[in-house]
Amino acid sequence: MINFLSRSLWLILCWLELSIFTLLLYVLAWLPRPFTKFFYHKLFRIWCQFFVRALGVNLRIYQNNTRPIPDQFILIANHPSALEDVGIPATFDIYPLAKKGVMEWFLVGRINIAAGTIFVKRDDSESRHAAADELKSILKRNKNIALFPEGGCFGRRINNTFQYGAFDLSLQTGVPILPVFLHYEAQEVFEWKNGQTLIQKMWHFMTSKNNRANYFIYDAIEPAGFNDKKEFTEHVHQLYLTWQAKHLD
Secondary structure, rough: OOHHHHHHHHHHHHHHHHHHHHHHHHHHHHOOHHHHHHOOHHHHHHHHHHHHOOOOEEEEEEEOOOOOOOOOOEEEOOOOEEEEEEHHHHHHOEEEEEEEHHHOOOOHHHHHHOOOOEEOOOHHHHHHHHHHHHHHHHOOOOOOOOEEEOOOOOOOOOOOOOOOHHHHHHHHHHHOOEEEEEEEEEHHOOOOOOOHHHHHHHHHHHHHHOOEEEEOOOEOOOOOOOOOOHHHHHHHHHHHHHHHHHHHO
16 A cells, blocks of 8 residues: 555656646747757657656566667667557657657647657558658758657568668668667557557556566667568568567567
């Protein structure tokens, strides 16, 4: 009972902290972009860290990489849950790709727009090409980006195929792929299933008896040596299936 009360009080304080910071970022999001571009992205990452804490998640990073993380990279990850939408920006200095619907979310949409999140409508080829051009532009400015190559949230098991986008960008720009495997110990609780709302998932996170989220970083993969995006994609997809067998099966 004491542990329950102390955790509840802690979460209330975290949500109060997050609420105040959210309102601040929302107000700042309406300022001209030339002014906010110097600091808003950093504030957005802090906001994501506050969000992870308010959800009561114990996020841990495991550096399974044997070589140093490169100065610039294209981060990819599997997408079993909703937490990674804030968990990855909280952990890595990246500009994420998100579905276009996020733009319409209350408060959160405007904050993501101001933070430089790239949006795409997955079933629209023009939107996909426009998003690819924006991502390439970010890479040319020596920034990092993050994508989910499964092309959506497919649950706790890796999708049968990966989309080519991240690997095509890597081949075009020479920027290596940084693979991160996401593992939630309470897999069924964290998995985002069809029909579940974001509010429901947030409640599941906060009430989970096992709140551990493990992010495993593996060695960056250079695009040199691959003949085309198909070969590159299939190679990395096979790596993820191997990591799935290691961490989940």
